[in-house]
Amino acid sequence: MIELIAHETPVPAQQPHTSGVQGTSACTPPGTQQRTTVLHCPPAPPERAEVAAEINSRIIAWMAGLGLDSEDNVEGVYKHDPGRGITLCHPGSQDVDRMTAAGKMIVAETAVDDYFCETNSRRDTDDQNIGPNLSLAQSAIDAPCLTPDYQAVWEAKRTGHPVLRAQHEAFNDLKRISSPAQAQRIRHDIAQLYLGYNAENGWRLLNRLPPAWQYLANRQMNSFRPCLNLTDVLDGYEIPAELHTHPLVQDCTARASLIATLHNDLASCEREIREHGLPFNLPAVIAAEEHLPLDEAFIKACEVHNELIRTFEDDTERATAALPDPAVARFLTGLWAWIAGSRHWHFTTARHRG
Numbered sequence: 001m002i003e004l005i006a007h008e009t010p011v012p013a014q015q016p017h018t019s020g021v022q023g024t025s026a027c028t029p030p031g032t033q034q035r036t037t038v039l040h041c042p043p044a045p046p047e048r049a050e051v052a053a054e055i056n057s058r059i060i061a062w063m064a065g066l067g068l069d070s071e072d073n074v075e076g077v078y079k080h081d082p083g084r085g086i087t088l089c090h091p092g093s094q095d096v097d098r099m100t101a102a103g104k105m106i107v108a109e110t111a112v113d114d115y116f117c118e119t120n121s122r123r124d125t126d127d128q129n130i131g132p133n134l135s136l137a138q139s140a141i142d143a144p145c146l147t148p149d150y151q152a153v154w155e156a157k158r159t160g161h162p163v164l165r166a167q168h169e170a171f172n173d174l175k176r177i178s179s180p181a182q183a184q185r186i187r188h189d190i191a192q193l194y195l196g197y198n199a200e201n202g203w204r205l206l207n208r209l210p211p212a213w214q215y216l217a218n219r220q221m222n223s224f225r226p227c228l229n230l231t232d233v234l235d236g237y238e239i240p241a242e243l244h245t246h247p248l249v250q251d252c253t254a255r256a257s258l259i260a261t262l263h264n265d266l267a268s269c270e271r272e273i274r275e276h277g278l279p280f281n282l283p284a285v286i287a288a289e290e291h292l293p294l295d296e297a298f299i300k301a302c303e304v305h306n307e308l309i310r311t312f313e314d315d316t317e318r319a320t321a322a323l324p325d326p327a328v329a330r331f332l333t334g335l336w337a338w339i340a341g342s343r344h345w346h347f348t349t350a351r352h353r354g
């Protein structure tokens with residue numbers, strides 16, 4: 001039985017701008033006592049600072065070879081700290097090579113989001129190429145089989161863009177440390193991730209947030225599932241494909257992926273409301289749908305997380321009772337570890353503070 005503890009979590013408040021500027025900013029007025037709420041989650045895992053630093057160092061050296069080592073990008077990696085995230089989410093893995101491969105995947109998937117999807121300095125706001133670019137990004141990990149002439153054109157396109165090269169090389173690293181079945185899982189999860197990116201872009205083009213049910217269904221695809229599904233790869237074993245694809249294990253993987261990704265929604269909420277015109281996170285979606293102030297919506301989003309994690313407890317107990325193979329219990333324990341690491345990583349990473 002996994003121990004869930006009550007983690008006190010600061011609640012962001014939305015305040016009218018001072019100096020008469022219209023609109024609101026997600027900030028708690030200085031000097032006021034910030035409200036807190038509770039996130040039910042397993043305890044924080046141990047820190048492994050030296051291993052995390054080595055993973056980050058290897059990732060940044062790899063980025064230099066791709067031409068992705070601009071000062072802005074390197075600073076972004078240190079703020080995001082994928083090395084620390086991997087060590088926290090895979091507490092049982094001792095293999096720095098395997099953990100670095102997983103860290104490269106996180107950096108590559110985040111680069112696809114940052115360069116092809118997010119509204120930021122890297123992308124023109126009127127860029128309508130998200131769909132075609134995501135299709136290319138998927139082909140970088142799931143190569144087409146064309147005629148020799150067209151294959152050569154595709155190769156040149158793939159090798160000519162640093163983000164496509166990053167995703168291709170990170171996935172090649174992953175294939176080196178995993179079985180074809182484990183690699184195919186991640187191809188599927190990343191294709192779903194890109195569906196999620198595309199849906200978010202569709203709402204952005206309509207300039208409206210979806211209802212909470214639809215946001216959550218999409219966030220389950222636009223999620224850390226490609227990372228949670230690496231728990232056996234990083235621990236050096238393989239849950240047999242027929243057990244991994246069993247509906248009870250698939251349900252556990254889907255719910256755990258959503259829970260872990262809601263940690264991002266909650267931790268990045270205030271920054272996204274400040275930085276993005278239309279913030280895509282669960283508190284903002286609930287605030288819009290239920291016409292609530294941000295703090296009340298944030299508390300409701302935490303209640304959604306807590307309900308999901310209680311259900312996940314039942315999911316994992318049901319799956320281990322029905323599927324007594326020790327590999328199933330080991331894999332589900334890995335999903336719990338990812339949830340524990342994700343909460344701690346997200347609420348202590350510099351990426352979401354300030």
Ligand SMILES: CC(C)=CCC/C(C)=C(\C)COP(=O)(O)OP(=O)(O)O
Nearest residue numbers: 106109110113222223224226264268
């Ligand atoms: C690394 C990976 C597989 C991420 C998948 C899901 C995803 C794109 C995120 C969790 C990032 O969410 P978001 O778009 O809110 O970005 P921030 O990290 O909050 O800036």
Ligand SMILES: [Mg+2]
Nearest residue numbers: 264265268281
């Ligand atoms: Mg976010």
